[in-house]
Amino acid sequence: MNLHEYQGKEILASFGVRIQRGIVAHNAKEAVDAAKQLTAETGTGWHVIKAQVHAGGRGKGGGVKLAKNLKEVEEIAGQIIGMNLITPQTSAEGKKVHQVLVAEDVYYPGASETNEFYMSVLLNRGTGRNMIMYSTEGGMDIEEVAESTPHLIFTEEIDPATGLLPFQARKIAFNLGLSGTAFKEMTKFVASLYKAYVESDSSMFEINPVLKTSDDKIMAVDAKVSIDDNALYRRKQYAEMRDLREENAIEVEAGALGLNYVDLDGNVGCMVNGAGLAMATMDLIKQAGGEPANFLDVGGTADAARVEAAFKIILKDPAVKAILINIFGGIVRCDRVAQGVIDAYKNMGTINVPIIVRLQGTNADLAKELIDNSGLDVQSAVQFQEAADKVKAVLS
DSSP states (O other), X not given: OBOOHHHHHHHHHHTTOOBOXXXXXXXXXXXXXXXXXXXXXXXXXXXXEEEOOSOSXXXXXXXXXXXXXXXXXXXXXXXXXXXXXXXXXXXXXXXXXXXXEEEEOOOOOOSSOOEEEEEEEEXXXXXXXXXXXXXXXXXXXXXXXHHHOGGGEEEEEEXXXXXXXXXXXXXXXXXXXXXXHHHHHHHHHHHHHHHHHHHTTEEEEEEEEEEXXXXXXXEESOOEEEEOGGGGGGOHHHHTTOOGGGXXXXXXXXXXXXXXXXXXXXXXXEEESSHHHHHHHHHHHHHTTOOBOXXXXXXXXXXXXXXXXXXXXXXXXXXXXXXXXXXXESSSOHHHHHHHHHHHXXXXXXXXXXXXXXXXXXXXXXXXXXXXXXXXXXXXXXXXXXXXXXXXXXXX
C-alpha cells in the first residue's frame, strides 16, 4: 500500500526522524492558512508547494514549486490542485491532484553548503536481507545516476539476527563524506530510518533527497513509503491512510469482491485459479500472439457468483478482445466450475467477446461435456496448447 509524502513523513517523525515540516491543504485558501501557520511555527519566509500523488518525478512534471510570498502560495496551490500531473511514473493521462503539502523552506543560507543525498531501505530479494541503498548524488536525477554512474550507488545489508549495527550507520555517514556534527546527525538519521522501516512493516522507504542543511542538520525532504499489505491487519493505523483515489478503480472493486486482480495493458482477459497457473497462463497468451489484459486469480471457489463477478471485472476493460478461463480442479470440481461459467453467462445475457474455457483435473470430462452442450458461445479446451491455439484463432 503506497502512501502520500505527508503520510510517510508522519511515520518518520513518529520514530524520531527529522523531517521538512509541512501542512496539507485541499484548496488555495487552506494553502495560505497553512503557510501562515508554518511561518509562525518555524519562521520560514518561503514555502514549497508539493502535489500529493502516488508517483515520483513530481518536480519534473511541475508538481513541486517554490512560493516566495503568500500571493504566490495562493496562485501556485490553485494551479496545482485539480491539475492532471504527468510525470515519468504516471500514465499519459497523469494523476489528478486532490491536495498539496505546503512545506517549510529548508535551503536557507548558513555556515556551510547544503548537500542532497539519496537513501532507501528495502528488501534484497537475492539475499533475503534488508538493505540500505544510498548515494551522494541525491535529487531529481537519481535514476540517471544509477544508470550512468552505478559506482556512486552504495548498499549496506543488514543481518536480521543483529539488526542495524552502529558501525554500519557510521560507515554510511563516512561514505557520504560527512564529518563533525553532520556525521553524528546522519548516524542518528540512519538508525531512526531503519527502525521506522522495520517497525512499520514497510516494504520500502525512499528518501530523496536526504538533506544536509547549511547548519549541519540531516532531514528527510521527501518520503516515498510502501507498507506491506500482508501486515496491515496489525498496522490498522496505517491501513486508515489508504487513499483509494490514487489506486486503479477496477483493482479496488475487484479487491472488495475478494478477487486477486492486477490490471495490465493487453487484449486477452484471464480468469485462473492459483497464482502460479495465472502466470503460466499469461505466458501462454503471449506465445499465442496476444497480450494479457489482467492477472486474475479467482481462488479455490469458482462458483457462479464468483465467476460472474470476475466476468464483470474483466469486461470493464474495453481493450479485451477475448477471455481465457484456465482452471485446475484439484480441490474444486471442474464440473462445478463449468456450471458456474454457464450460469454466470446466462445471468449476464450476451457477452460480446469470445470465451475459451480450459478445465483440467477432477471431473474435467464432465465439465467439457457441460460446456459443449450448453448452447452458449463458449469454446472448450482440454490441453494447454489447444487453449493457446483457440486464443490465437479468435485474435486473428
